[in-house]
Amino acid sequence: MDAIYVGIDVSKDRLDVAVRPTGQSFAVARDGAGIDELVGRLKAISPRLVAIEATGGFETIVAAGLGGASLPMVIVNPAQVRFFANAVGKRAKTDPIDAMVIAHFVEATKPQLRQLPDEMTRLLADLVARRRQIVEMIAAESQRARRVSNPRMKKSIARLRKALEKELAELDNDIRDHVQGTPAWAEKEDLLASVPGIGPTIARSLIAELPELGTLDRRQIAALAGLAPWTRQSGQWRGKSFIGGGRASVRGVLFMGAMVAARFNPTLKLFRDKLVAAGKPKLVAIIAVARKLLTILNAILRDKTPWQSKNA
Helix, strand or coil: CCCCEEEEEECCCEEEEEEECCCCEEEEECCHHHHHHHHHHHHHHCCCEEEEECCCCCHHHHHHHHHHCCCCEEEECHHHHHHHHHHCCCCCCCHHHHHHHHHHHHHHHCCCCCCCCCHHHHHHHHHHHHHHHHHHHHHHHHHHHHHCCCHHHHHHHHHHHHHHHHHHHHHHHHHHHHHHCCHHHHHHHHHHHCCCCCCHHHHHHHHHHCCCCCCCCHHHHHHHCCCCCECCEECCEECCCECCCCCHHHHHHHHHHHHHHHHHCHHHHHHHHHHHHCCCCHHHHHHHHHHHHHHHHHHHHHHCCCCCHHHC
């Protein structure tokens, strides 16, 4: 009997579902009743893998429902699915077609199942994501303050910034309490923060948004964070490698850590300086530092050993 693969395209109000290799398709509402119906229909066909495309948060409730029903579920990167669609000639784009492409993609690539984060990890991730949004809003208001000259507008911006900064402080307290109230996370924070360049904010962001850290090898964790270089080569031609995909929020956090580490972590500063001295552009050097930093952090959590210069 052929293995069954399911693709789910998620929109605000509904879920389009496609099944391979049978070609079956159907749709349900994206609400409690619809997810219950979906779970029942999927359990009846015993799929090898169910794939949901990440859609800016709409997929969360669906993933939780399927994971809670012990169905084998993965969340796939929409950019990878679109590349796959172009490769197999699926230019048309509708929700039912997208669901079938997702099913075809997961059937062809068979991505590795990963354990869903538990409720506490999801809450921490939500707090960290909200903190990131508040920081972005503060930065936007700071930019506006530089462009306006009207005193009334300046006062309005100052009031909003004060409110945002208060909210940021409260979120930081919530995140700190959440991490320190969980012994396993507190241990992880201490291990991560032992690395020069990694402060509590970066450590907590990694705990929340990269829970696989310490459980994968260096290539897998780099790919998950979007720091694995993609090589472009054909015959004698060799293009520049580039990075992308993965978890953009994690990559951003690691870039911040890399920029600090390149100044204050003697080992990584030496690594960065050697790259620049060898003619590497500064941005390429920082990307390399971020990738090396991630490898170090992964090994520290794997071995449960604080930072030492020999870690690098």
